[in-house]
Amino acid sequence: MAKIEYDVIVIGGGPSGLSAAHRIVDLAIENKSKLKVAVFDKGRRFGAHSMSGAVSNPRSIKKLFPDYETNGFPIEGVCSESYVTFMGKQSSWNIPSIFSPPDFNKKGYLILSQSNVAKWMASHLKEKVKTLDYRNTVVDLYRGFTASEIIYENGAVVGVKVDNTGEPERDNCYAKITVFADKGFLSQELIAKNDLANSSQTWAVGTKEIWKVEKDYSGKVWHTLGYPLLDGTFGGGFIYGLSGNRLAIGMVSGLDSKNPNIQPPQVLQNLKKHPMLQKMIAGGTVLSYAAAVIPEAGYYAVPKEFAVDGAVIVGDALGVMDIKGFSGMDKAMESGITAGETIFEALQKGDSSTKLLGAFKEKLMNGWVGKELKEARYFRHAFGVHKELLSSYIPSFVGNLDSFGPYIGGLVTILASPQAIPTAISAKKMMDGKADIGEISLKDDRTASDPAYKPEPLSEPAGYDKKSIYSTADVVFYANTHYHDGNEHIEEFDSETCSECIEKYGINNNPPPCVGDCTAEVHEVAEKDGGKRHHMNLENCVQCRTCELVCPEKNLKVNGAYHGSGPDFAGM
Amino acid sequence: MVFIKQVPDTKSKAGVNPDGTIDRARAKRMLNPFDRFALQKAIELKKENGAEVTCVTMGPPKAQEILIDAFDYGADYGILLTDKRLAASDTLATAYALSALAKYVGGVDIMITGLQTTDGDTAQVGPQIAERHNVPQITYCESMKVDNGKVIARRVVEGGHQKLESTLPVLITMANSAAPLAPKRFAEVAAVKEFLHHPEEREKRVKSVNLDDIGADASKAGLVGSPTVVGKTWKLGELGGSCVMYQGRSALDEVNELAEQLQKDDRGIGELING
Known part of the structure; x- marks a missing residue:
């Protein structure tokens, strides 16, 4: 059999990878050049493993598809009302716009389903080349x-090498240039091998449900802080009104938490217990569930180089997400577009070495992506420096908000801890990038959890409808996960290490982080052979990679599911 | 020759009308799951005996999708029988049309079908094709091999298995306890994509024919050729319900808690779950 060869292969059919493919194909058509491109996605269809919030600035979409408003690009809504909402346990307070950062105002932005976007971008890519001569352009x-x-x-x-059950050589796919848009599944190896890491990435895990509800909330956007994250974990919630009486409800929790037992799906359930949410979802039904990790560190965690000889890294694999503006998809797409331009130039010149591909980094970082990342460079770090913001002031305000309302509650909080004001001012300076503390180096999330962590019992809002709240086992059902026989996509390197870790956390009645932070009831501690052993229910896995990122012993590695296995995040 | 069918995707609610009928134009489509066992057997025969695998299907032009899909798994040729006059065929008319197609192709040693389809659920078409060709049939086949020009097969019967031997040509319907369809191989799929890009290659391997092309009698096909009369259809109601999970330290704890909940106020399981 002949060697399978392309000019460019893209690993990962998310927004960044598909943007790169689109840009390259556009340029090839414009310049009438010969080109063979392939895009790989591990999902059973494009978009099956892709999910996000998402409220996005349309700037990159517009660049790639100037007629996106009319060409069928899937838009779930346009933001007409944007709120930053502080959640007490019973009450909620829409923070007046003068107090909330301008970045949080999403009016006019697009409400999107990343899964639908990926699906559409893939089929639109095929559509583009349909009428072209196959001797010139192949996608x-x-x-x-x-x-x-x-x-x-x-x-x-x-x-x-395609498919880890494939035959060596026969199932290889070769390319002049490989684009890694794989969120790190493979590209982390490329970064390690070439020593490109600047600093560790700080990841967060997001979980989301889509609900069909009775009232129409389309175009309305809420970003929440406060309840239910009162354990000092960085994060917040989001509620996006979609077309067709649907609501996207999500929670994002930082994995650099001391708590080894975040239980991301349950954090989301806790948000849903809040009276504000209860009112919104009353009488509704859940349609789907999804989970994914988000690279939040930003500027200082992007690799030293974005390309090596023969390959380019884009999107979340680079970490160009900007948590300050909740701006992930537009920057990921821009990274793909910019990479696509550099790649096309390299192909034209017949040189796929770092010499040409390396220009991609400069181009991206000198543009708006780099500029915004730089501005937000200390945003996430500010919460690490001023831990009391999340662990003390916000929880205390949550209580006072319920008792006294926002203004008097705020006053009470400040009177009780007057140092909150200088802390907030100093943190704000960092968040806005106005204080310059030079380069920062971040710790691995896996070092953050504390085996001796003692959770404070979360007192629940009263009077929620139990039928609207799901156990993790139940909610995972809505991720439409299916695995083919014999899949073993999570590697556990040494079972003894796992047992020791279980013991270390178990002494303090905590589960090990892989169990406590799992989004899909994959990991559990099972009694086996007279001891406590790490056990995995791989058939539940939604491929989010949280376990790998929080494993304190670097003992787990999540590989891409194969044969189209894994979740189906349709519409997420 | 493998007879396959495109059916509405049972996992998708798209195209299901409020009265429970299916709008096939809007419904998502998939390869009839029972046919996956038939296709797998054919691919095995290709590997073991050097067979040439032709997949045939009857349906609207879009049904070509499943022929392309079958190529990805290793099929060699695909033929689509498509004709407006075939609409509303019952099993008698379908088997007539498909056997006419098999005769048109000619030289078939082994015809394989799935047990039944997920939309019709009759399991009649396979056996009817055998009758129309006047060849032996082995239904509910679980495994088979070809040896010395003969087929040796194991079929599922009530209470056990039956082993039997048949001459060629033969028609076989595969049980869903047979070997499941093996995943697509990258190299195979890449080769299929390559030939699909070339119009002249594509024409050699995927054909679309109508009733006239295969010399079939249109009065025996479609609605006019179908003696079946649909008397009445009705909706069986919605599937669904909810689930309560008990998590205890041990299975015994969980069972005890469940029993306790059930005994409390003399509630039944239905009340427990819904109340």
Whole structure:
């Protein structure tokens, strides 16, 4: 069988990878050049493993698809009302716009389903080349195929091995340039091998449910803080009104938490117990559930180089997400567009070395993506420096908000801890990038959890409808997960290490972080062979990679599911 | 020759009308799950005996999708029988049309079908094709091999299995306890994509024919050829319900808690879950 070869292969069919493919194909059509492109996605279809909030600035979409408003690009709504809402346990307070950061005002932005966007971008890519001469332009989409290994030749990336059950050589796919839009599944190896890491990434985990509800909330957007995250974990909630009487309800929790038992799906259930949410979802039904991780560190965690010989890294694999503006998809797409331009130039010149591809970094970081990332460079870090913001002031305000309302409650909070004001001022300076403390180095999330952590019992809002709240086992059902026989996509390197970790956390009645932070009831501690052992229910896995990121012992590795296995985040 | 069918995707609610009928134009489509066992058997015969695998289907032009899908798994040729006059065929008319198609292709040693379809659920078409060809049939086949020009098969019967031997040609319907369809291989799929890009190659391997092309009698096909009369259809109601999970230290704890909940106020399981 002949060697399978393309000019460019894209690993990962999310917004960044597909933006790169679109840009390259656009340029090839414009310049009438010969081109063969392939895009791989491990989901059973494009978009099946892709999810996000998402409220997005349309700037990158407009650049790639100037007629996006009329060409069928999937838009779930346009934001008409945008709130930042502080959640007490019973009450809620929409913070007046003069007090809330301008970045949080999303009026005019698009409400999107990333899964639908990926699905549409893939089919639109095929559509673009449909009428073209196959001898010039070829675009092949491989859904359900996972890149399982990077193939190097003299240090340069020359392609990938497809499918870890594939036959070596026969199931290899070669390319002049490989684009890694894989959120780190494979590209973390590329970064480690070439020593490109600047600083560790800080990840957060997001969980989301879509509900069909009785009232129409389309165009309304809430971002919440306060309840239910009162344990000092960085994060917040979001509620987006979608078309067709649907609501997207989500929670994001930072994985740099001391708490080894975040239980992301239950944090989301806790948000749903709040009276404000209860009112919104009353009489409704849940349609789907999804979970994914988000690279939040920003500026100082992007790699030293964005390209190596024969390969380019884009999107979340780079970490160009900007948590200050909740701006992920537009920056990921821009990274793909910019990479696409650099790649096309390199192909034209017949040189896929770092010399040409390396220009991608400069181009992206000198543009608006780099500028905004730089401005937000200390945003996430400010909460790490001023831990009392999340662990003390916000929980105390949550209580006072319920008792006294926002203004008097705020006053009570400040009177009780007057140092809150200078702390807030100093944190605000950092968040706005006005204080300059030079380069920062972040710790691995896996080092954050405290085995001796003692959770304070969360007192629940009263009077919620139990039928609207799900156990984790129940909610995972709505991720439409399906695995083919024999899949073993999470590697556990040493079972003894797991047992020791279980013991270390267990002494303090805590689960190990892989169990406590799992979004889909994959990990559990099971009694086996007279001891406590780590056990995995792999058939539940939604491929979010949280366990790998929080494993204190670096003992777990999540590989891409193969044969189209995994969740189906349709519409998420 | 493998007879396959495109059916509405049972996992999707798209295209389901409020009265429970299906709008096939709006419904998501998939390969009939029972046909996956038939296709797998054919691919195995290709590997073991060097067979050439032709997949045939009857349906609207869009049904070509499943022929392309079958290529990805390793099929060699695909033929779509599509004709407006085939609309509303019952099993008699469908089997007539499909057997006419098989005769048109000619030289078939083994015809394989799935047990039944998920939309019709009759399991009649396979056996009827065998009758129309006057060839032996082995239904509910779980495994088979070809040896010395003969088929040796194991079929599922009530209370056990039956082993039997048949001459060729033969028609086999595969039980859903047979070997499941093996995943697509990348190299195979890449090769299929490559030939699909070339119009001349594509024409060689995927064909679309109508009743006239295959010399079939249109009066025996479609609605006019179907003696079946649909008397009445009705909706069986919604599936669904809710679930209460008990998590205890041990299975015994969980059972005890469940029993306790059930005994409390003399509630039944239905009340417990819904109340």
